[in-house]
Amino acid sequence: MDTTQFLLTVVLTATTVLMVVVGIQLISVLKELRRTIKKIGIFVDEFDKRGEKNNPPEQQKLASHKKKAALHSILDKINILSPTLSSKTKKFFIKEKK
Secondary structure (H helix, E strand, C coil): CCHHHHHHHHHHHHHHHHHHHHHHHHHHHHHHHHHHHHHHHHHHHHHHHHHHHHCCHHHHHHHHHHHHHHHHHHHHHHHHHCCCCCCCCCCCCCCCCC
């Protein structure tokens, strides 16, 4: 095996290992993001239940609108960071109807 072939093999192996590590890290980050979004949803639901008891209807609507706007802005930021997916590709973190 000559030097060029050896160097190419070493570089290819190192790149492959690095890409596997990056892929594993990406999966763990996406799982953590999914857990965080679920926790935010639970928190908003509990907050809505508590708010309904104490607020008159107008304040309820205003508080609900503010919460929806905050959640919408968070989801917009996530959408900006995620790549655009076509309808033919697999969409992660979305339950498919069977």
